[in-house]
Structure formats: structure tokens, C-alpha cells
Amino acid sequence: MTRTAASRARINPFYVMEVMRAAELRLAEGGDVLHLEVGQPSTPAPPKVIAEAHRVLDEDVLGYTTSGGLEPLRARIAQHYDEWYRIDVAADAVMVTLGATGAFVAVFMAAFDQGDRVVVPSPGYPCYSNALEILGVEVVDLPTTIETRFQPTVEQLEALGSVDGLILSSPSNPTGTMLEADDMRALTDWCKANDVWFISDEIYHGITFGQSAPTALEFDPDAIVINSFSKYFSMTGWRLGWVVMPEVLREPLTRINQNATISAPTLSQMAAVVAFDCEDVAESNIANYAINRQILLDGLQAAGIDKVAPADGAFYIWADVSHLTDDSQALGEQWLDELGIAVAPGLDFDRVNGHRFIRFSFAGTSSDCNEAMCRLKEWVS
Numbered sequence: 602m603t604r605t606a607a608s609r610a611r612i613n614p615f616y617v618m619e620v621m622r623a624a625e626l627r628l629a630e631g632g633d634v635l636h637l638e639v640g641q642p643s644t645p646a647p648p649k650v651i652a653e654a655h656r657v658l659d660e661d662v663l664g665y666t667t668s669g670g671l672e673p674l675r676a677r678i679a680q681h682y683d684e685w686y687r688i689d690v691a692a693d694a695v696m697v698t699l700g701a702t703g704a705f706v707a708v709f710m711a712a713f714d715q716g717d718r719v720v721v722p723s724p725g726y727p728c729y730s731n732a733l734e735i736l737g738v739e740v741v742d743l744p745t746t747i748e749t750r751f752q753p754t755v756e757q758l759e760a761l762g763s764v765d766g767l768i769l770s771s772p773s774n775p776t777g778t779m780l781e782a783d784d785m786r787a788l789t790d791w792c793k794a795n796d797v798w799f800i801s802d803e804i805y806h807g808i809t810f811g812q813s814a815p816t817a818l819e820f821d822p823d824a825i826v827i828n829s830f831s832k833y834f835s836m837t838g839w840r841l842g843w844v845v846m847p848e849v850l851r852e853p854l855t856r857i858n859q860n861a862t863i864s865a866p867t868l869s870q871m872a873a874v875v876a877f878d879c880e881d882v883a884e885s886n887i888a889n890y891a892i893n894r895q896i897l898l899d900g901l902q903a904a905g906i907d908k909v910a911p912a913d914g915a916f917y918i919w920a921d922v923s924h925l926t927d928d929s930q931a932l933g934e935q936w937l938d939e940l941g942i943a944v945a946p947g948l949d950f951d952r953v954n955g956h957r958f959i960r961f962s963f964a965g966t967s968s969d970c971n972e973a974m975c976r977l978k979e980w981v982s
Contacts, residue, residue: 647876657871670870719738727950751776806833
């Protein structure tokens with residue numbers, strides 16, 4: 602008998618992780634790398650969070666927490682919705698998770714059965730589709746274009762037939778585009794009218810360059826909202842996220858979390874309570890992102906890469922490079938090899954048209970962004 606992996610394991614890879622590995626190999630061989638591929642802040646967690654973690658390590662046993670999370674943290678997250686959005690969220694509607702990724706997997710398990718149809722706009726974060734496919738849920742790919750700011754419309758949803766869920770990201774990874782309040786209201790209204798779960802990925806909230814991003818809870822109190830400490834609070838490695846749950850999913854999600862992860866990391870939970878008191882540090886980081894954003898927008902324009910999505914939020918620029926290549930993955934490999942510039946290939950985010958696009962991240966340092974644009978302009982010219 603020859604044992605093989607389960608069929609569910611035959612999902613697409615997350616290509617940007619392969620880029621990161623290639624970049625590490627280049628560094629190990631003595632080369633330099635300008636990181637424009639990584640979807641994470643280059644800054645550490647706020648000093649107050651780090652100090653609290655040190656205190657907890659010295660004073661606490663660090664056992665399990667309940668699967669819902671520490672009560673002080675759940676209460677502080679609920680308070681955050683009042684402070685930012687003037688939305689009343691009960692603490693027991695919040696579940697703390699093993700990163701936003703843990704929240705998505707738990708939500709998909711709780712909300713969808715095998716064979717359900719869930720709409721995932723593309724370009725979009727690849728782990729949505731990959732996780733759904735692992736669970737036997739049908740992914741309904743919804744292509745979007747620059748004309749709709751790479752966001753879905755009600756008219757597109759109407760043409761899909763019966764569906765069970767819609768996953769939305771605003772600000773979006775990889776495009777950085779954001780829905781206006783009226784557009785989000787229209788989508789949530791359509792989902793309510795058609796008995797469709799509306800799942801809102803809000804992990805880039807707070808990282809915007811203009812108006813603030815509306816939360817789906819403003820328009821539908823039964824929307825499923827997922828967020829994380831990874832982006833705005835620069836706490837990616839702390840692996841801590843949360844989900845705001847509608848009443849009907851609270852008990853199922855708790856049971857799933859109990860069995861899948863027991864609880865999110867206790868040290869991270871205890872330290873994260875003070876993260877919401879660190880907006881000064883977070884806003885300083887956003888100011889730096891704004892500088893880097895302009896460096897890339899100007900630099901790409903100068904390099905002749907001028908077809909880009911509106912970078913409303915997050916820390917990405919989604920660029921059409923079809924005038925340079927019909928294989929953006931190969932182009933990215935060439936840039937890493939010849940220029941030391943690491944970027945994310947579009948195939949990660951769009952299986953159909955991603956070969957024409959590259960995602961640039963400006964979450965790193967301004968010096969790296971400047972140097973990368975200088976090298977790219979010289980290469981193109």
C-alpha cells in the first residue's frame with residue numbers, strides 16, 4: 602500500500618511565501634534584498650505592548666484561556682468599536698482567535714457546509730479560496746476590474762445565481778482599494794435580502810490615506826467581521842486576531858475554536874489589552890506608510906508602470922505590468938535575481954489575470970522603497 606496525502610492538500614501554494622524563501626536564500630549567499638513583497642509591517646509592536654509582555658512573562662503562569670479569549674481583551678475590543686465607529690458591540694460577541702487566519706477558518710467551518718457556494722472577488726487574498734476549498738466549499742470566483750475599483754457590485758452578484766456567502770476586503774489585499782459607505786451598504790443590503798452571509802475582512806482598518814474605512818457592522822449588525830492585531834498594531838508574529846460574531850454563530854464558533862486551537866496565545870492576549878492605548882505609535886507608522894506610498898506611486902510612474910489601482914488603504918500597490926511581460930512571476934524572479942527587488946506575483950491573488958499584475962508592498966523602510974524605485978527605473982529605461 603502506498604500512502605498519499607489527502608486530496609484536500611492539493612491546493613495552490615501561497616506564492617509570496619516562495620518569494621520570501623528565495624529572498625532569504627539570496628541574503629544567505631551574500632546578496633542584498635529590497636523587500637517589497639512582504640505583507641507585514643517592518644516595525645515592531647508598540648513599546649507598551651512589549652513592556653507588558655515582559656511583565657506577564659515574569660509574573661504569570663501563562664496557562665490556557667477560554668476559547669473565546671480573555672475577558673479583559675474581549676471587553677477592550679468591544680470598546681474599540683465604540684471609540685472608532687460609534688458601534689455598540691457586546692464583549693461576548695467577540696471571539697479572540699489565532700490570528701485573522703484562524704478566524705477565517707473557524708468562520709468558514711461554522712457558516713458553510715460542503716457544497717455551499719461562496720463568492721470570493723478576485724484579485725483577492727488567496728487564503729480565502731484555499732481554506733474554503735479545503736473544507737469542500739465551492740468558491741465562486743468574481744472577477745473585478747479597475748472600473749469598479751477592483752471591488753464587487755450588486756449587479757455582478759445578481760448574475761451568479763444562488764450563493765451562500767460573500768467575502769469582502771476593504772481596504773483590500775492586494776489592490777488597496779476601499780469601498781465607499783454607500784457601496785458597502787448596497788452589498789450588505791443585498792446579502793441580507795438574499796440570506797447570504799456577509800464576511801468582512803477589516804484587518805487593514807486604520808491604514809487609510811484619506812477617509813476612514815467603514816465597518817460592515819454599521820450597515821448590518823449580523824455581518825461577520827474579522828480583524829487582527831497584525832497590521833495596524835504591527836503585531837504579526839504575535840498571532841492574534843478576532844471575530845465579531847452574530848448571535849447564531851457564537852456557540853458554534855466557540856465549539857470549533859475549542860477543538861481546533863483551544864485558545865489564542867495567552868501571552869499575546871494579555872499584552873494586547875494595552876495595544877489600544879498605543880494609537881500614537883500606530884499613527885506614526887501610518888505616516889511613514891503614507892511617505893512610502895508616495896515614493897512608490899511616483900517611482901512606478903517614472904518607470905513607466907502607470908496602470909495602478911487606487912491605493913486608498915492597506916500598504917499595497919497593485920500594478921499592471923502587461924506592457925513588460927505576460928508572466929509576472931517570471932518577471933518578479935528576474936527582478937530579484939538582477940535587481941535584488943522582491944515583489945509578490947499577481948498569480949497569488951488572481952488565477953486568471955494575475956500573470957499581468959504585480960503587488961508592491963510599501964510596509965518596509967523609506968530607504969528601501971527609494972532604492973527599489975531607483976533600480977527599477979534604471980532597469981526599465
